[in-house]
Amino acid sequence: MTDLRKRPESDRMDQALLECDLLRLEDRQIEKFHFWHDSLIMLKQAFDNSQPSTISQWWWDRRNGVQWYTFWVAVWVLILTILFGLIQSIEGALQVYKAYHPN
């Protein structure tokens, strides 16, 4: 769905949707919805109860800002640690090799 314009012709969504603005705070008050009230609440519950389960969802879920930064900084630190550890191990191995077989 994510790109409205890229759907196949048979499944095309109304392009006028692109011109709909996002609702402002006063229009987003749940009490203002008469017919869609219950459907919106159920959808919001489904949304709130969902936990990200794929890497892509982990990346996009920024509802909890602090947690997001902590998680991804930790991931980055892990990657760097492994990377540098690997480089050091290889260099160490090369040094040992050179020590035993001086040309």
Add this chain to the structure above:
Amino acid sequence: MTRLDTVPKPAVIHDEARQEIIQNLWPACDSATLRYDDLDLEPYFCYYVRQCHDALIDGGRHVLARTHQDIVDVARKMEEDEPRDAIREVLRARLVTRGRRSEEDILDASMDLAARLHLMIHITNSDLFISRQLPVRWSSGTLQRCLENHFSIPQVLGNDHIKLEPGFTAVTLERIAGIQIKPTDNLADHLRLIDREDKIVAVFHHASFLKRQTR
């Protein structure tokens, strides 16, 4: 009006016919505000053609409407708040062959088809097609009353602590919650979770159709 005398075949509805259909189904209050450039009515006409195609199966044995004009006429009667029985009698007078066993079904199907095209709500009394769409049944009285009954169901759920954040959009629903958006042509299905795992939500996407209604 000759453009409305064409048969709604699944092929193509030309631009002039489209304009006539739109103007006749939903006459605008002020003709000066009729602007079509900001409206994308292609999805509506895909829906129109699909509905006609489905209704005309079996050589059109199940429905009375044969041209766009037939549909517009029934829609007009609905707008004038005529009860279903009165519209039925008007249609009965148009039947070529009377006394068929399926006469009532044919008249019902014709009225339901016109209502569906007029409102984009799945109004039907027939179980001819298996559909996952939520049907609205209009069996008697005026269409207005039937819709009022359907759309004024009282709110059941409490809304304490429910806040709709700015980040609560279709895009984030898909990206974060893994809830897929499925476009629907049935206004009664809007925002309904349609699968067992609550991972697919139907969204009525015809913004142009809705905009046109308010003009």
